[in-house]
Amino acid sequence: xxxxxxxxxxxxxxxAVIKEIRVDTHDVTTFKIVDNFGKKPFEFLPGQCxxxxxxxxxxxxxxxxSSPSQEEYIECSIKKCGTVTDYLxxxxxxxxxxxxxxxxxNFPIEELKNKDLVFIGGGIGLAPLRSVINYVMDNRxxxxxxxxxxxxxxxGDLVHSKDIFDVxxxxxxxxxxxxxxxxxxNWDGHIGFVPDYVKSLNFDSNKIALxxxxxxxxxxxxxxxEEMGFKKDQVYTxxxxxxxxxxGKCGRCNIGDxxxxxxxxxxxxxxxxxxxxxx
Amino acid sequence: xxKILKSNLPELWQKISADFDLFLPLEKNKTLNFSLWKEGEKxxxxxxxxxxxxxxxxFPQTETYLKIKNENKxxxxxxxxxxxxxxxxxxxxxxxxxxxxxxxNIFLKDPVDTYYKAHRDRGTIISLGCTNPEDSCFCSSxxxxxxSAPKGADIAAWDIGDSFIWKAQxxxxxxxxxxxxxxxxxxxxxxxxxxEEEKGSIQENLKDxxxxxxxxxxxxxxxQEIFDKEEIWNEFSERCLACGTCSHLCPTCHCYDLCDxxxxxxxxxxxxxxxxxSSDFTLMAHGNPRTSQMxxxxxxxxxxxxxxxxxxxxxxxxVGCGRCVEKCPVHIDIVKIIKKLGGENNEL
Numbered sequence: 001x002x003x004x005x006x007x008x009x010x011x012x013x014x015x016a017v018i019k020e021i022r023v024d025t026h027d028v029t030t031f032k033i034v035d036n037f038g039k040k041p042f043e044f045l046p047g048q049c050x051x052x053x054x055x056x057x058x059x060x061x062x063x064x065x066s067s068p069s070q071e072e073y074i075e076c077s078i079k080k081c082g083t084v085t086d087y088l089x090x091x092x093x094x095x096x097x098x099x100x101x102x103x104x105x106n107f108p109i110e111e112l113k114n115k116d117l118v119f120i121g122g123g124i125g126l127a128p129l130r131s132v133i134n135y136v137m138d139n140r141x142x143x144x145x146x147x148x149x150x151x152x153x154x155x156g157d158l159v160h161s162k163d164i165f166d167v168x169x170x171x172x173x174x175x176x177x178x179x180x181x182x183x184x185x186n187w188d189g190h191i192g193f194v195p196d197y198v199k200s201l202n203f204d205s206n207k208i209a210l211x212x213x214x215x216x217x218x219x220x221x222x223x224x225x226e227e228m229g230f231k232k233d234q235v236y237t238x239x240x241x242x243x244x245x246x247x248g249k250c251g252r253c254n255i256g257d258x259x260x261x262x263x264x265x266x267x268x269x270x271x272x273x274x275x276x277x278x279x
Numbered sequence: 280x281x282k283i284l285k286s287n288l289p290e291l292w293q294k295i296s297a298d299f300d301l302f303l304p305l306e307k308n309k310t311l312n313f314s315l316w317k318e319g320e321k322x323x324x325x326x327x328x329x330x331x332x333x334x335x336x337x338f339p340q341t342e343t344y345l346k347i348k349n350e351n352k353x354x355x356x357x358x359x360x361x362x363x364x365x366x367x368x369x370x371x372x373x374x375x376x377x378x379x380x381x382x383x384n385i386f387l388k389d390p391v392d393t394y395y396k397a398h399r400d401r402g403t404i405i406s407l408g409c410t411n412p413e414d415s416c417f418c419s420s421x422x423x424x425x426x427s428a429p430k431g432a433d434i435a436a437w438d439i440g441d442s443f444i445w446k447a448q449x450x451x452x453x454x455x456x457x458x459x460x461x462x463x464x465x466x467x468x469x470x471x472x473x474x475e476e477e478k479g480s481i482q483e484n485l486k487d488x489x490x491x492x493x494x495x496x497x498x499x500x501x502x503q504e505i506f507d508k509e510e511i512w513n514e515f516s517e518r519c520l521a522c523g524t525c526s527h528l529c530p531t532c533h534c535y536d537l538c539d540x541x542x543x544x545x546x547x548x549x550x551x552x553x554x555x556x557s558s559d560f561t562l563m564a565h566g567n568p569r570t571s572q573m574x575x576x577x578x579x580x581x582x583x584x585x586x587x588x589x590x591x592x593x594x595x596x597x598v599g600c601g602r603c604v605e606k607c608p609v610h611i612d613i614v615k616i617i618k619k620l621g622g623e624n625n626e627l
Contacts, residue, residue, distance in 0.1 A: 008358045009393040011344055011537065011550070015354055055347040055354070056539040056546030082564030096354035214565070241568060242561045244537045247390050251534030251555060254582060255568075256502055257589040276506045276581075278568050 010247050013053050013098030016041050019073055021093050024159040028124055029089055030065065030077040033099060040073055041099050045106035046131040047238070047266045050076060051246050052088070053098035060084040061103065061243045061261070065127040065160075067134035077127040077159055103246035104265050107132045107210060107236060115208045116144035120221055122194045122213025123152050126159055128238060128265075129212050133163075137171050146171070147203065151179040151194040151217075155187045177201060195220035198228075205229030211237040215279065222269060232270035239264050239272070239279045255279060281456065281463035282442040282470055292316055294459050299403070300366035302336060304329050313368065324370055324438070327409045327416070327425075328601060332375050332530030333368055337398040338382065340552050344394065347546040359547075361397035367455065369405040369436070374418040374598040376406045376429040378530030381598070384591050385533050394550075403451050406432035407443075408481055417490035417599035417614060426481030439473040490604070490614045495584070495595065497621030502585050506577065511619050516573040518609045519556070525612075526554035526579070528602040534560070555579050580616050 020032035033050075035041040041050075045068055053059035060082070066075035080089045091097070109132075117136065121129045129148075136143045148168060152158045158178065169176045179190040179197045190197055194217050203209075205228055211221050218237055225235055241253040241260045248262030256275040258264065267275075283291060295301045301316040306323045313333040316322070346357040379399070386395035409416070409425035418425050428435030433452030437444045444466060447453040456463070466474075485491055498505065526532040536553040540546060553560060555578045561569045569575050587596035597613055604612040 009344060010390040011392075011548075012358045013345070013356065015356060053539075053548075055345075055349065055356075055548065056541040058539050059537060059548075085564070095352070098354070098356065240563070240565075242563045245535070249385055249392060249533070249535075250537070250553070251582075252553075252560060254555075254578070254586065256506075257586045274503070276503060278574065278578075 010100070011245060013051065013059070013100040014041070016097050016099040018091055018093055018095045018097060021091070024077060024161070025157050027080045028077055028157075028159050029080070030075055030160075031088070031091075032066075032073045032075050033097070034073045035099075036096075040071060042074075042102055044068055044074070044102035046109065046135050047104070047106035047128055048102035049104050049246070049261075049265065050074060050099055050101040051103060051243075052076065052084070053100075054084055054087045054091075055098055057087045058084045059098070059244075061246060063128035063131070063238070063265070064102070065130045067131055067138055069135055069138040077124065077130075079124045101246065103243075103261055105263065107266050109135065112136075112208055113142050114144060116146075116204070116206065118147040118149065118203050118207045118209045120194060120198055120209060120211045120213070121148075121150045122217035122221075123157060124159060125213030125217070126150055126164075127212075129210060130160055130163065132210060133168065137168070137174075140172055144173070145207075146174040147177065147201070147207070148174070149177045149179070149194060149198055149201065151181065151192075151197060153181045154184050155180050156184075193217070193220070195224040199224045203228060205231075205234070207234070209235045211235060215240075232273060233268055235269040236266055237269060237272070238266055241279060280444055280446045280466050281460075282439070282444045282466050283463050284442050286441075287462050288322070288443075291459060291462050292322070293318070294462060295367050295455075298365070298458065300364050302333065302366055302368045304370045313370070324407065325411065327372050327411060328413050328605070330602075330606075331528050332378060332600065332602065333371055334378065334382065334530050334533075336366065336368060336402060337379065337395055338386070338533065338535075338552075339398070341549055342394060342551075343540075343547045343549040345548040347548065348544070349546070361394040363398060363401060365401045365403075367403045367405065370407045371404055371432065372409055372600070373406055373423050373425050373427060373429040374416075374600040375530050376404065376431045377418075377421075377423050377598045378600070379404070380431050381531045381587075381591075381594065381596055382533055384594075403433045403455050404431065405434040405436055405445070405452075408435075408437040408477065409484075410438050410477065410481065412481070412484050412488060413601060413605075414488060415490065415601035415604040415614075416485075416488055417493060417601060417604075419485050419488075419491040419599070420493035420495065420617075421595055421597060421599050423598060425485055426478040437474055437477050439470060439477050442470070444470060444474050490599075490601075493614065493617050494621060495617060497623075498584060498617065502581075502589065505585055505620060506581060508620065509573070511616075512573050512577040514619075515611050515616060516571070516576040519572050519576050519611055520609060521556050521558065521572055521575065522608060523554040523556050524606050524608065525603040526556055527552065528606055530598060530600055530602075531583070531596045555582070576611075580613065583613065584617065584620070
């Protein structure tokens with residue numbers, strides 16, 4: 001078995017191995033991925049994506065949830081919701097897959113430095129934010145206060161529970177605010193939708209907000225932030241469109257004059273305003 | 280510049296095809312397409328418009344790029360190199376020559392599509408001036424001169440009655456002409472005069488074409504404003520069959536899909552043409568941002584007339600070849616859309 005793909009076309013994946021599997025919720029699993037030699041498959045920046053293939057089932061793009069400062073592997077938290085993800089969820093540790101990347105732009109780490117940050121995630125939308133959050137935690141003194149607002153439908157749908165319950169709350173100047181959509185057993189925390197919770201937390205509007213989640217949650221959260229006095233250039237979010245090539249050529253993720261796979265997935269909200277409302 | 284008598288063409292085709300794959304406009308079952316020439320094929324250099332554009336030579340309709348084996352849970356990948364020999368493509372009209380440049384802007388931009396590049400590199404392109412443009416041609420609207428020597432052609436050629444004049448424009452073109460030198464003769468003043476007349480006559484013919492002076496600057500407004508002209512988009516999309524003929528025949532449409540093929544002992548990944556007009560183009564597990572044909576039709580024309588120019592110094596992603604005008608089964612075409620967006624109340 002060999003793979004000498006280095007000088008090949010950007011569409012050619014390389015072989016990678018699922019090193020470890022962690023079941024987060026009933027439909028979300030986190031995969032630790034290394035290359036065929038046991039090393040991190042490629043370097044990337046927080047917010048960038050990996051194209052994962054399960055030949056001959058198909059290929060799909062996922063945000064990377066591990067921090068770039070993690071030297072050993074990349075991690076993707078993947079929700080079971082389609083052809084490729086159904087198969088991914090059947091795989092065991094040690095299984096080989098195809099991987100190529102990284103794709104897309106990233107959250108603007110340099111611009112976030114010395115600023116107070118508020119991360120707002122919904123459901124599986126915590127995955128790309130976690131890459132930035134852990135990067136911030138690994139370089140804690142470079143950034144200001146951190147607030148993490150995270151919600152899911154039920155307590156059982158909250159992903160990365162170790163981080164949200166045990167690790168992040170203990171970090172310096174970091175507050176984690178969790179919520180679930182409806183009254184549930186074993187939950188004495190906040191109940192309510194993320195946008196409403198964000199409003200009730202009444203953050204100072206001099207922070208930078210990074211928002212990721214399902215489209216409906218993003219829509220109302222952006223409205224809430226605007227009402228709280230956040231300007232559009234203080235808010236970053238991600239767009240999701242169907243992607244195939246990852247390099248801005250196949251045309252699938254084209255929206256306005258942008259290609260989400262190349263010019264996104266991270267957009268500042270004033271940039272999104274200039275795009276046709278097709279996401 | 281050299282010339283070759285039309286009576287010597289059969290010999291020319293033989294000579295070129297000894298060293299190259301030779302693609303010419305060939306007539307098969309009354310349909311004209313750029314196909315691989317073989318002895319006995321019917322070459323038609325009089326009709327300017329081939330059914331499909333020659334983009335399949337640089338961007339094949341399907342192309343395997345990876346072979347996959349999965350044995351005993353061990354996966355192996357083998358990259359498949361771009362296939363094909365050195366080729367000569369003769370008879371490309373200036374609009375189609377320009378379309379290669381528009382495709383280059385996509386595929387040769389970093390990161391380079393190595394398959395496209397290989398197909399581009401192995402080809403020698405010979406253009407041919409449009410002696411008899413069709414009524415539905417409108418290249419002049421995009422600043423293309425159907426009588427000129429297009430920049431992207433390695434050799435430019437014109438029909439001057441009993442002969443063709445060939446003018447090498449690149450090293451590749453020069454080299455090809457050297458290998459077939461004995462079939463060509465030098466041109467004299469009379470030939471030059473004939474060439475000027477041919478160019479002039481092409482210009483005259485173009486002037487009379489109904490769509491050749493579309494004014495794209497009449498499409499005014501921001502990206503959002505043009506996008507929001509839903510009344511116009513609805514008017515056209517109501518009868519769109521989403522058949523994809525326009526994308527298929529269009530020399531500048533370049534959207535593609537990446538697919539997996541599962542054989543009994545191996546798999547393949549291949550690329551194939553796709554169209555933003557099809558309903559599952561943007562379908563994701565969690566939904567589809569373009570659920571109506573109006574949205575999909577709008578995407579195709581917004582891309583050609585607004586998005587592509589925004590990203591490529593104002594160049595439109597249309598060369599006025601007229602194929603969509605001729606072939607759309609329900610007579611939706613870019614000419615009508617340009618006119619309508621520009622404020623004209625033309626009959627649909």
